[in-house]
Amino acid sequence: MASRVCLVHYHEIGLKGKNRAHFERILMDSIKAALAAFSVSCCTRISGHILVTFSVAGEAERALEVIRRVPGVARVSLAYHTNREPHEYCQAAVRALGSSGEFSTFKVHAKRSNTDYELHSLDINRLVGAALCESFPDKLVRMRDPDRTVNVLVVQGSVYVYAKSIRGVGGLPVGSAGKVCCLLSSGIDSPVATWLLARRGAVCVPVHFSGRPQTADTSEYLVQDIIRQLAPAIQIGRLYVVPFGDAQREISLACPNNLRVIMYRRIMYAVTERIARIEGAKAIVTGESLGQVASQTLENIMAVNEVVTLPVFRPLIGSDKQEIIARAEEIGTYDISCETAPDCCTLFMPRRPETHAKLDDVHAAWEAFDHDAMIDALVENVEYIDFESSSYHRPRSLREVHDTLLPRMKRLSDR
Numbered sequence: 001m002a003s004r005v006c007l008v009h010y011h012e013i014g015l016k017g018k019n020r021a022h023f024e025r026i027l028m029d030s031i032k033a034a035l036a037a038f039s040v041s042c043c044t045r046i047s048g049h050i051l052v053t054f055s056v057a058g059e060a061e062r063a064l065e066v067i068r069r070v071p072g073v074a075r076v077s078l079a080y081h082t083n084r085e086p087h088e089y090c091q092a093a094v095r096a097l098g099s100s101g102e103f104s105t106f107k108v109h110a111k112r113s114n115t116d117y118e119l120h121s122l123d124i125n126r127l128v129g130a131a132l133c134e135s136f137p138d139k140l141v142r143m144r145d146p147d148r149t150v151n152v153l154v155v156q157g158s159v160y161v162y163a164k165s166i167r168g169v170g171g172l173p174v175g176s177a178g179k180v181c182c183l184l185s186s187g188i189d190s191p192v193a194t195w196l197l198a199r200r201g202a203v204c205v206p207v208h209f210s211g212r213p214q215t216a217d218t219s220e221y222l223v224q225d226i227i228r229q230l231a232p233a234i235q236i237g238r239l240y241v242v243p244f245g246d247a248q249r250e251i252s253l254a255c256p257n258n259l260r261v262i263m264y265r266r267i268m269y270a271v272t273e274r275i276a277r278i279e280g281a282k283a284i285v286t287g288e289s290l291g292q293v294a295s296q297t298l299e300n301i302m303a304v305n306e307v308v309t310l311p312v313f314r315p316l317i318g319s320d321k322q323e324i325i326a327r328a329e330e331i332g333t334y335d336i337s338c339e340t341a342p343d344c345c346t347l348f349m350p351r352r353p354e355t356h357a358k359l360d361d362v363h364a365a366w367e368a369f370d371h372d373a374m375i376d377a378l379v380e381n382v383e384y385i386d387f388e389s390s391s392y393h394r395p396r397s398l399r400e401v402h403d404t405l406l407p408r409m410k411r412l413s414d415r
Ligand code: ATP
Pocket: 182, 183, 184, 185, 186, 187, 188, 189, 190, 191, 207, 208, 209, 210, 285, 286, 287, 288, 292, 293, 295, 296, 343, 344, 345
């Protein structure tokens, strides 16, 4: 009797030469972590695929949708696992094709790998093809561009048969590309920017600036909802929260009205860079898109960017809002982002923010308050909350950091 398993296909990690085994290990760890709530009995590499088996019937079907969302997965197939008896795998092929939806044409593609099996691929094609023609007499065999390809993969003592795959999100497994700090608001854009970096294999450590104590802490909970929404496929291990309201008030009192937003942003970037250094993160990520709002003109981006030396990645810089919304819907963060919450973005906003800031004016405004002391104080009072994650490793220096840089660091969940 055939059992159902998931076969995971990956592209890019196949290109990584000697690193391949390392990337495959990270991908397997991601898949296992994403399936923690399932009865996974084995997750292993077979012949250029990752095989996932389950001890409870019916779970492979449900796991497909979770595996699909794991970065590094190009495609995932629900396969039948049988022994090498032709009768068994021919029957599995009939079931696989029969349950693959509407089709008119098909072909069989058999492949043998590391096996002493006496039948060759062409023999298997013929055998399975004959069984399928008998079961589906009104369907046509077509070698070029058929509606369905029934794949038969023979690996040692086992045969895997599948007729349909679903697309994965692609990219690289999280943890294969180092660590980045993401400026994460509860808006639409920054969750998408974070997701894009995670899909390229980066471990994302979000930093959220809250309007607290000048506003309620609603945005902090929305950001946590966003993090939970990205899981279990993308597991964010730690969220930093910076209560920013009082600093914004200080800036709004000291600086020209039109330059407030740029000052807020400069402080946000500087604090995030300090957290990035503690975390060992090598870049900062934002959800900025060119010209989308006043603070995202080239002049203003330049005026903010100059306070940091780490690279700043803006994966959405060339995207239209509609494209970003479509992606936010796909990853499930859109509805959360549409809930309104007062955060630091809505606090002390000028009526007419500068759209083309002149650097001299920006520098004069920056000197109008003690920005170094403000950055130190914000870093000292940063808070964090930890989440389940297999890819995040807390900074090794955190003990020392606790005692020196972040003496009052505390967990949000303790509040
Ligand atoms: P988003 O939907 O990501 O909030 P936005 O269109 O509202 O973007 P801005 O408010 O100008 O744009 O923010 C630009 C970027 O600055 C955001 O994408 C995010 O990376 C960062 N940012 C803005 N507000 C915050 C915040 N409260 N905490 C952390 N980062 C923020």
